[in-house]
Amino acid sequence: MLRSITSMDDIRRLLKVLPGPDEEAAIQAVKHDSRLTKPRGSLGRLEEIVLWLSRWQSRDVPVMGRPQSCVFAGNHGIACYNVSAFPAAVTRQMVENFTRGGAAINQLAGVLGAEVTVRALHLDQPTQDFTIEPAMSEASCVEAFCVGFDAVDPDATLLCPGEMGIGNTTSAAAICHLLWGGRAADWIGIGTGIDKAQYERKVDVVARSYQLHGDVVTDGLDVLQRVGGLEIVAMAGAIFGARWLRIPVMLDGFICGAAAATLFATSRDSLMHCMVGHGSSEPGHRLLLERIGKRPLLDLDLRLGEGTGAVIAGLIARAAVACHSGMASFEDAGVDSGHL
Numbered sequence: 443m444l445r446s447i448t449s450m451d452d453i454r455r456l457l458k459v460l461p462g463p464d465e466e467a468a469i470q471a472v473k474h475d476s477r478l479t480k481p482r483g484s485l486g487r488l489e490e491i492v493l494w495l496s497r498w499q500s501r502d503v504p505v506m507g508r509p510q511s512c513v514f515a516g517n518h519g520i521a522c523y524n525v526s527a528f529p530a531a532v533t534r535q536m537v538e539n540f541t542r543g544g545a546a547i548n549q550l551a552g553v554l555g556a557e558v559t560v561r562a563l564h565l566d567q568p569t570q571d572f573t574i575e576p577a578m579s580e581a582s583c584v585e586a587f588c589v590g591f592d593a594v595d596p597d598a599t600l601l602c603p604g605e606m607g608i609g610n611t612t613s614a615a616a617i618c619h620l621l622w623g624g625r626a627a628d629w630i631g632i633g634t635g636i637d638k639a640q641y642e643r644k645v646d647v648v649a650r651s652y653q654l655h656g657d658v659v660t661d662g663l664d665v666l667q668r669v670g671g672l673e674i675v676a677m678a679g680a681i682f683g684a685r686w687l688r689i690p691v692m693l694d695g696f697i698c699g700a701a702a703a704t705l706f707a708t709s710r711d712s713l714m715h716c717m718v719g720h721g722s723s724e725p726g727h728r729l730l731l732e733r734i735g736k737r738p739l740l741d742l743d744l745r746l747g748e749g750t751g752a753v754i755a756g757l758i759a760r761a762a763v764a765c766h767s768g769m770a771s772f773e774d775a776g777v778d779s780g781h782l
């Protein structure tokens with residue numbers, strides 16, 4: 443599959459023929475659930491999680507044995523406008539931190555029992571300034587997409603994509619503005635904690651990117667190439683790769699959502715294998731989730747990225763699987779089953 447991707451059109455073509463869910467596995471999972479010692483529906487969204495995992499893992503009793511956290515890192519040309527509270531050098535420094543196990547994502551992945559895969563994408567070659575030209579060439583975009591695809595562990599039971607890239611809330615806002623319009627400011631928040639002057643510059647960068655690309659952009663993948671970052675493209679590639687491997691994906695916050703949204707805008711069914719782990723405190727994320735029609739599992743006021751919210755939500759998925767796989771049936775426990 444990966445070898446057949448050499449152009450953006452290859453990705454477009456493959457997006458039209460994605461594998462679908464295993465409805466038979468879900469039917470069996472519902473049957474199993476109906477025998478468990480609880481009123482039907484009483485575990486609320488935990489039951490929804492089990493069905494979702496079941497559809498994509500093709501198991502009537504899904505498993506959580508091998509979750510994967512994938513962190514992609516890239517640098518952004520638009521960081522030169524001072525739109526982040528931190529310097530671009532922090533991207534590389536954090537990659538070293540991920541590798542040593544010192545970041546938030548490492549601790550959370552440890553709690554979930556997830557392997558952390560880190561992929562840095564040409565940190566010494568930031569994307570181009572997308573207020574004056576496309577962020578990257580088609581060749582760089584395809585390459586980054588394939589890095590993402592290739593990073594997915596084919597045996598993973600759940601994928602939690604994450605990112606690191608100083609300036610990438612600006613890139614995510616530009617993606618959303620190009621996909622869905624509105625006012626530039628609708629998509630912009632404080633990111634790492636910027637001041638008023640930085641906020642205004644950020645709005646200006648996103649508004650100018652719209653002026654440059656708005657009339658010529660063709661679809662979600664084109665938006666990705668024009669105003670995305672290499673780590674955002676790689677996340678899109680990982681989400682797409684997981685779909686081909688039929689691995690369920692827990693989406694993270696605003697940046698991850700923007701990556702996923704470029705696939706959604708290109709092909710509506712492309713995110714059927716994804717759940718949204720949490721709602722970020724970046725204001726654009728709520729709007730984005732309305733547009734892609736997904737409701738977050740958690741609301742923790744996170745605004746970190748790295749895949750942290752996705753991994754925390756993975757713990758909820760583990761709780762859901764524990765109930766589904768470990769609970770006794772009415773029959774085995776000798777509990778009256780009521781009017782089922």
Ligand SMILES: Cc1cc2ncn([C@H]3O[C@H](COP(=O)(O)O)[C@@H](O)[C@H]3O)c2cc1C
Pocket residue numbers: 525526527528532536605606607608609610611612632633634635746747748
């Ligand atoms: C130390 C540190 C660790 C991070 N981990 C994730 N981010 C997050 O913040 C960045 C986006 O915010 P902005 O657009 O304002 O730069 C991304 O790198 C994102 O993953 C971090 C940011 C910092 C400073």
Ligand SMILES: O=C(O)c1cccnc1
Pocket residue numbers: 611633634694695696697698722723724727744745746747748
């Ligand atoms: O929601 C996110 O993904 C996010 C928010 C702020 C900074 N970095 C990431």
